[in-house]
Amino acid sequence: MPLEDVKIYLFLAFYHNMAPFLYFASRLQLTPSTLYLPVQPPKEAMTTDQSDNKKIKSYLHAWINAKISPEGLEWLTGKLEQLATAPSDRNLFLAFGAAPRFVGKEPLRLTKKEVEQADSIRTGWNPSHWTADQATRILLLLSLPNNDPDKLVNTLNQLFSTAEVGELTALYLSLPLLPYPEQHRFRATEGFRTNMNVVFNAVALDNPYPAEYLDEPAWNQMVLKAIFIGSPLHRIYGLDARSNPTLARILSDFAHERWAAKRTVPVELWRVAGPHMDEKILPDMVRLFSQGTEAEQEAAALACAASGQESAGQLLIKHRPDLKEKIQKGELSWDKLVQ
Amino acid sequence: MNDLLFIDPHAHMTSRTTDDYEAMRQAGVVALIEPAFWLGQPRTEPGTFKDYYSSLVGWERFRASQFGIRHYCTIGLNSKESNNEPLAERVMDLLPLFATKEGVVGIGEIGYDDQTAAEDKYFRLQLELAKELGLPVQIHTPHRDKKRGTSRSMDVCEEHGIATPRVIIDHNNEETVKEVLDRGFWAAFSIYPKTKMGNERMTDIVKQYGPERIMVNSACDWGISDPLAVPKTATLMLQRGIPEEHIRMVTYSNALAAFGQSGQMREADWLGTSTIDQREKFQGSSILRGGQDPRIEKRDSNIIE
Numbered sequence: 001m002p003l004e005d006v007k008i009y010l011f012l013a014f015y016h017n018m019a020p021f022l023y024f025a026s027r028l029q030l031t032p033s034t035l036y037l038p039v040q041p042p043k044e045a046m047t048t049d050q051s052d053n054k055k056i057k058s059y060l061h062a063w064i065n066a067k068i069s070p071e072g073l074e075w076l077t078g079k080l081e082q083l084a085t086a087p088s089d090r091n092l093f094l095a096f097g098a099a100p101r102f103v104g105k106e107p108l109r110l111t112k113k114e115v116e117q118a119d120s121i122r123t124g125w126n127p128s129h130w131t132a133d134q135a136t137r138i139l140l141l142l143s144l145p146n147n148d149p150d151k152l153v154n155t156l157n158q159l160f161s162t163a164e165v166g167e168l169t170a171l172y173l174s175l176p177l178l179p180y181p182e183q184h185r186f187r188a189t190e191g192f193r194t195n196m197n198v199v200f201n202a203v204a205l206d207n208p209y210p211a212e213y214l215d216e217p218a219w220n221q222m223v224l225k226a227i228f229i230g231s232p233l234h235r236i237y238g239l240d241a242r243s244n245p246t247l248a249r250i251l252s253d254f255a256h257e258r259w260a261a262k263r264t265v266p267v268e269l270w271r272v273a274g275p276h277m278d279e280k281i282l283p284d285m286v287r288l289f290s291q292g293t294e295a296e297q298e299a300a301a302l303a304c305a306a307s308g309q310e311s312a313g314q315l316l317i318k319h320r321p322d323l324k325e326k327i328q329k330g331e332l333s334w335d336k337l338v339q
Numbered sequence: 340m341n342d343l344l345f346i347d348p349h350a351h352m353t354s355r356t357t358d359d360y361e362a363m364r365q366a367g368v369v370a371l372i373e374p375a376f377w378l379g380q381p382r383t384e385p386g387t388f389k390d391y392y393s394s395l396v397g398w399e400r401f402r403a404s405q406f407g408i409r410h411y412c413t414i415g416l417n418s419k420e421s422n423n424e425p426l427a428e429r430v431m432d433l434l435p436l437f438a439t440k441e442g443v444v445g446i447g448e449i450g451y452d453d454q455t456a457a458e459d460k461y462f463r464l465q466l467e468l469a470k471e472l473g474l475p476v477q478i479h480t481p482h483r484d485k486k487r488g489t490s491r492s493m494d495v496c497e498e499h500g501i502a503t504p505r506v507i508i509d510h511n512n513e514e515t516v517k518e519v520l521d522r523g524f525w526a527a528f529s530i531y532p533k534t535k536m537g538n539e540r541m542t543d544i545v546k547q548y549g550p551e552r553i554m555v556n557s558a559c560d561w562g563i564s565d566p567l568a569v570p571k572t573a574t575l576m577l578q579r580g581i582p583e584e585h586i587r588m589v590t591y592s593n594a595l596a597a598f599g600q601s602g603q604m605r606e607a608d609w610l611g612t613s614t615i616d617q618r619e620k621f622q623g624s625s626i627l628r629g630g631q632d633p634r635i636e637k638r639d640s641n642i643i644e
Contacts (some may be wrong), residue, residue, distance in 0.1 A: 093436060094439065097436075097439050097440050097441075098439055100441055101441075101602070161389065161393065162389065162392070162393055162433075162436050162437065163393070163396075163397065164393075164396035164397050164400070164440045164441055164442065165396070165397050165400060165401055166441055167440070168397065195398070195401075196397070196398065196401045198401075
């Protein structure tokens with residue numbers, strides 16, 4: 001990217017909502033701290049909603065209605081009315097905690113079309129694994145008055161700090177829909193630090209928030225931890241777009257550690273490392289081609305093909321010309337490999 | 340005996356290791372209740388109470404699930420720490436935040452320790468909270484001046500209009516059991532080495548009083564205690580000729596009936612997941628620390644991979 005473009009991005013980052021611009025800055029390996037920019041944007045530039053809040057609520061409501069009993073619906077209607085007419089932390093906390101008792105925990109089982117609709121009103125929003133209680137809790141959160149960011153964050157902090165497992169999961173699932181997205185960066189990183197996989201997955205998988213709002217060190221920690229605990233990488237939104245040389249190096253080191261302990265390495269790791277192939281990672285490919293399982297050899301082939309490096313391309317031809325052909329024909333891809 | 344399932348309705352798992360969880364599950368414990376209690380030394384800040392309650396409904400529940408055990412809890416301010424009144428006031432404000440959460444099966448363990456005025460005050464306030472929320476009450480009876488303290492606990496429950504079938508009087512012994520049963524309360528016994536109750540004595544009590552409204556627990560905590568107290572007692576009872584159905588009542592179904600009144604504990608929560616498999620889903624996911632293979636069965640080997 002020419003320097004002029006970089007300057008424009010930095011200018012925009014400073015005067016507007018910073019997240020997308022910092023994202024591009026991060027692609028250039030410039031982080032807020034190296035740019036001497038404030039991590040939190042000035043208040044007047046703050047985004048309120050991440051998308052059409054009203055529409056999201058109507059979708060959630062419709063999906064929940066299709067799953068719950070008449071009594072559950074009556075309860076929900078009452079609680080939403082109460083939050084509209086007498087919004088208070090107490091009313092929210094009680095409804096938020098009690099939700100599963102009234103609406104159950106059935107999966108929403110959304111159709112492909114419904115999931116596409118979700119994505120069309122908030123890019124990356126993917127409620128395909130959501131349950132009725134999660135959707136209800138998030139609908140309650142989005143029904144709070146949101147004209148005061150400090151008050152909203154204070155309310156959320158109280159919910160997070162007293163949450164049980166199911167509540168925590170719903171709270172992290174709500175990140176891409178909450179108003180004032182810039183305010184939740186630290187919260188998202190707290191989600192990565194959990195030891196409960198279900199909570200980690202709520203923030204890391206099928207969730208566009210991290211790719212859009214986290215800086216490179218935090219992003220890299222998230223991807224590494226996903227590999228560490230065996231979460232499926234292909235469900236991380238923005239995985240390819242936000243891969244970076246530092247992450248590729250960390251993942252290669254991780255693979256070496258695992259190999260030293262005579263353990264296996266998830267093949268998806270090489271998806272992230274592939275585009276940043278260098279003289280350090282290339283020997284990993286040699287190892288995969290010569291000692292790996294069939295799936296590992298396929299992963300190495302995909303990584304070499306994606307690298308754009310001549311040496312990697314030659315390695316692929318030398319070891320598995322058949323896989324090169326399959327990749328070209330579209331018969332082998334990362335999606336097909338993990339299925 | 341192998342097909343008997345157990346509920347331990349009083350176990351402080353926060354103080355126990357993964358070996359304990361593994362052994363409990365292997366011995367047939369499918370569900371347990373962790374009452375909120377004191378941690379061996381007094382807390383000095385309300386924030387530490389908040390984090391403790393959070394861990395009971397969060398991390399500890401999750402940890403238990405990895406061993407195929409359903410974890411429930413009761414939430415309350417224990418009697419010992421009720422004596423620090425300025426702190427107790429602030430802890431009382433926290434209780435409504437947690438008492439209605441999923442998997443909270445009662446207010447507990449509350450009651451008397453030294454039987455002071457402050458203990459009495461917060462015991463009564465929490466009985467009112469239980470009444471308001473329609474939750475069962477798990478009552479700790481004092482170690483010292485036990486008989487009088489137990490009678491007094493029941494008097495106060497009645498005074499506050501709490502229905503006796505919703506109250507579990509814990510840590511009973513030969514001296515207290517008759518009055519508790521006669522007055523219509525549940526009588527729980529903690530099989531705790533050298534202090535509260537031994538399991539041979541327990542067997543005699545069931546022989547004498549029958550299995551109605553009696554339940555056995557381990558009360559295992561940070562002290563010298565036994566997380567296998569419930570299955571061990573069941574085995575002993577079987578050896579000593581107590582009918583299997585009676586054993587089932589005192590080690591499983593009575594606890595379920597008593598705490599199930601909360602609407603937060605159902606047999607369906609654990610039936611159908613009888614095999615221990617850490618790959619099993621917990622709300623759609625599993626927990627394994629990085630690089631660990633799931634521990635599916637106990638391996639007797641000196642190799643640590």
